[in-house]
Amino acid sequence: MELSNRFISIKNSPILFSKPFKLNTLKLLFSLPNSTESPSSQLSLSRSLQFETLKALEWSSLCERLSPFTSTSMSHSVTRNASIPIGKSLQESRELLNQTAAALAVMQIEPLDFSGIDDISGIVNSAVSGNLLTVSELCAVRRTLRAARTLFERLKDGGDCSERYIHLLEILEGCNFLMELEQKIGFCIDCNLSILLDRASEELEIIRSERKKNMENLDSLLKGISAQIFQAGGVDRPLITKRRSRLCVGVRASHKYLIPDGVILDVSSSGVTYFMEPADAVELNNFEVMLSNSERAEEVAILSLLTSEIAQSVGDVKYLLDRILELDLAFARAAYAQQINGVHPILTSEDCEGEPSIGVNCALSIDIEGIQHPLLLGSSQRSLSEVLRSNSENSAELDGGDGVIAAERLSKSASAFPVPINIKVESGTRVVVISGPNTGGKTASMKTLGIACIMSKAGLFLPAKHTPRIPWFDLVLADIGDHQSLEQNLSTFSGHISRICKIMEVASKASLVLIDEICSGTDPSEGVALSSSILQYFRDHVNLAVVTTHYADLSLLKDKDSRFLNAAMEFSLETLQPTYQILWGSTGDSNALSIAKSLGFDSNMIESAQKWVEKLMPEKQHQRKGLLFRSLMEEKNRLEAQATKATFLHSDVMKLYNEGQQIHSEFNQNEEVSYGPKVQTSKNTVDLRGMRVEEAALHLDMALSAREPRSVIFVVHGMGTGALKQRALEILGKHPRVANYEPESAMNFGCTVAYIN
Numbered sequence: 001m002e003l004s005n006r007f008i009s010i011k012n013s014p015i016l017f018s019k020p021f022k023l024n025t026l027k028l029l030f031s032l033p034n035s036t037e038s039p040s041s042q043l044s045l046s047r048s049l050q051f052e053t054l055k056a057l058e059w060s061s062l063c064e065r066l067s068p069f070t071s072t073s074m075s076h077s078v079t080r081n082a083s084i085p086i087g088k089s090l091q092e093s094r095e096l097l098n099q100t101a102a103a104l105a106v107m108q109i110e111p112l113d114f115s116g117i118d119d120i121s122g123i124v125n126s127a128v129s130g131n132l133l134t135v136s137e138l139c140a141v142r143r144t145l146r147a148a149r150t151l152f153e154r155l156k157d158g159g160d161c162s163e164r165y166i167h168l169l170e171i172l173e174g175c176n177f178l179m180e181l182e183q184k185i186g187f188c189i190d191c192n193l194s195i196l197l198d199r200a201s202e203e204l205e206i207i208r209s210e211r212k213k214n215m216e217n218l219d220s221l222l223k224g225i226s227a228q229i230f231q232a233g234g235v236d237r238p239l240i241t242k243r244r245s246r247l248c249v250g251v252r253a254s255h256k257y258l259i260p261d262g263v264i265l266d267v268s269s270s271g272v273t274y275f276m277e278p279a280d281a282v283e284l285n286n287f288e289v290m291l292s293n294s295e296r297a298e299e300v301a302i303l304s305l306l307t308s309e310i311a312q313s314v315g316d317v318k319y320l321l322d323r324i325l326e327l328d329l330a331f332a333r334a335a336y337a338q339q340i341n342g343v344h345p346i347l348t349s350e351d352c353e354g355e356p357s358i359g360v361n362c363a364l365s366i367d368i369e370g371i372q373h374p375l376l377l378g379s380s381q382r383s384l385s386e387v388l389r390s391n392s393e394n395s396a397e398l399d400g401g402d403g404v405i406a407a408e409r410l411s412k413s414a415s416a417f418p419v420p421i422n423i424k425v426e427s428g429t430r431v432v433v434i435s436g437p438n439t440g441g442k443t444a445s446m447k448t449l450g451i452a453c454i455m456s457k458a459g460l461f462l463p464a465k466h467t468p469r470i471p472w473f474d475l476v477l478a479d480i481g482d483h484q485s486l487e488q489n490l491s492t493f494s495g496h497i498s499r500i501c502k503i504m505e506v507a508s509k510a511s512l513v514l515i516d517e518i519c520s521g522t523d524p525s526e527g528v529a530l531s532s533s534i535l536q537y538f539r540d541h542v543n544l545a546v547v548t549t550h551y552a553d554l555s556l557l558k559d560k561d562s563r564f565l566n567a568a569m570e571f572s573l574e575t576l577q578p579t580y581q582i583l584w585g586s587t588g589d590s591n592a593l594s595i596a597k598s599l600g601f602d603s604n605m606i607e608s609a610q611k612w613v614e615k616l617m618p619e620k621q622h623q624r625k626g627l628l629f630r631s632l633m634e635e636k637n638r639l640e641a642q643a644t645k646a647t648f649l650h651s652d653v654m655k656l657y658n659e660g661q662q663i664h665s666e667f668n669q670n671e672e673v674s675y676g677p678k679v680q681t682s683k684n685t686v687d688l689r690g691m692r693v694e695e696a697a698l699h700l701d702m703a704l705s706a707r708e709p710r711s712v713i714f715v716v717h718g719m720g721t722g723a724l725k726q727r728a729l730e731i732l733g734k735h736p737r738v739a740n741y742e743p744e745s746a747m748n749f750g751c752t753v754a755y756i757n
Helices: 023-029 039-056 059-064 073-080 090-109 121-128 135-156 166-173 179-188 202-231 253-258 279-312 314-340 374-393 395-415 442-457 492-506 524-541 552-560 592-598 603-645 647-670 693-706 723-734
Strands: 240-243 246-252 263-267 273-277 346-348 364-371 421-426 431-435 465-471 476-479 512-515 544-549 564-572 577-584 685-687 712-716 738-742 751-756
Touching: 039 059, 039 442, 039 476, 039 492, 059 073, 059 374, 059 442, 073 314, 090 166, 090 314, 090 346, 090 442, 121 135, 121 279, 121 314, 135 166, 135 179, 135 279, 135 314, 166 314, 179 279, 202 240, 202 246, 202 253, 202 279, 246 253, 246 263, 246 279, 253 273, 273 279, 279 314, 364 442, 374 442, 421 442, 421 577, 431 442, 431 524, 431 552, 442 465, 442 476, 442 512, 442 544, 442 577, 476 492, 492 524, 524 544, 524 552, 552 564, 685 693, 693 712, 693 723, 723 738, 723 751
Parallel strands: 346 465, 431 544, 431 564, 476 512, 512 544, 685 712
Antiparallel strands: 240 246, 246 273, 263 273, 364 421, 364 465, 564 577, 712 751, 738 751
16 A cells, blocks of 8 residues: 555554454455365465474474484484474473483483494385395394394393483383394394305205205216316316306317217307216206205295295384384484583473473573574584694694684684573563564574474474473464565565465464564555554464564554563674674664664765654654554555455455444544644744755755644744745645645734645
């Protein structure tokens, strides 16, 4: 909508809407579809928003930080794919945190050994599909089952520490370690040599025994014949080989007569050597082939039996793999907690329900002290490690005089660590409005809160001090960044509003909503009006909404509703730099001129801008009131127009219209509209005397534009040469805001009275 320069002066008026828009109202305003989606569509939308939130909060990058601490290929894959489990309930999240704490206790004594555990899910699936498993695959299954059982026994034998390990024991307690299957594979297969043992079956043992005897006879026969051929000069050296699965001897083609009735099985590439099977070896070779086939058939039968048992145990094996994955992730979280000096957060339900009274401050729903963003912290730690490593490698050079340089590098790396912030939200607060300068850390602070809440749900400790206290949120939904869409033809603002509508659809009374720069990118007065309605909606429909904004008027919501909380990013006017600290309960100025000055902006332009600020400040609050009330009325009128054009939305629009009428009625009853004094005062007088003509013209135009509707203004131009008076009358005659004016009279020489529309 287009705002004119007409303002309404309101005494003690409510600055923002007295009632928030409903969700359907917001959809009407922005031509968004009504929410008639099926439960499956709602679930799909919820998952989509959660995925985008995790992306905005860089959850995948955080999950990757756990990868170096995983011990199995399964956990490594899960962390690399950002698929680590996030608790779906308060109890699940608390259990994940307890597992992390228990893993830390184990690591302080002796880390668990996960060696020998493989991801055998593919092997098991292959068995289920009917494929015959190989000896090496069966050995992988045995090795994993044995290693898992060893892990469980190690935890169970913790002795006095077993109580501390209870949450880890519970992970594996219900598992079937398939000891019988493990032992059966071990009985049948030598996994060091990767061979089936003779004892695997009685039949196999008999076959192999007979084959051994037959091979000894065949080998003895062929050695004797080969030696005779060699002595007769039929070959350079005795040669026994296998051709076409049969044992034979080598002989020169010219001496094949040395093997009477022999069968030629093959000829060398040169044609000089024949590979012949002596007649006496035919029966023995036939027996060898038969026994070899029988042995292979028996081996296949044994492998098939073991494969079948694994296929039948698919449920137990996969459940065991899931539990091993859960255990490994607990230790990865514990190792990561050690790296970041993480502390165990307390997850709470609403209003301290079910919480122990000792050490819990129920006056605060969120109480996090000295938290650092884990991704920024990790980068700083790596940088510091590199400097320390470099200093260690160059220690000889440091002794030669480079110690100062090394110290500077070390100091620089240490100063790059993220600034710890305190996040303290009072109980009963439903909306937090964070204001402050650009580059002041508003978005980073909000992201820190978001990532901390998800970390806690996932069982991760927080890089903070003492014991952080955070409510358990069923959903964390964020609108951070530019959601412009070329494909859907959405501008940045439209994408922003569309996303907020989606968040409204899926958010519940237990959800956390994070919105960066709410309703920015549009007319400020409309942005403030719309923002206030959205925030009042969230106040009634979510656990907590945290927004960042440049709209100072949003901080006034706190004056009318204690469920709103203001916060500001601290800015040092001494250093002209942000401190990145949050001032809870405070409203912040953007300090745009100070920031521009610190960035080297032209000092003359800054000085000129400062004069304008000082001049406009007295009118600022007055104009805000008029603008915001007018926004309400224009929104109502806009919806009335839509009601006439869209009959199918008649019901929704009429509901909104009645809402607006009620608001207007309440407003008229409670507020008194002033049409300005009709006697001359300093506030309604514009004194042009002493000014040049063009300067006076500009000053008068601004004064007329800023006047309230249906008010009067006294224009003092004096007598003088008449040039100033003539120019003032020209402006009064043409200005769109002037209804008419009275020329000077005997009662007011040198002054013209103008009446404003």
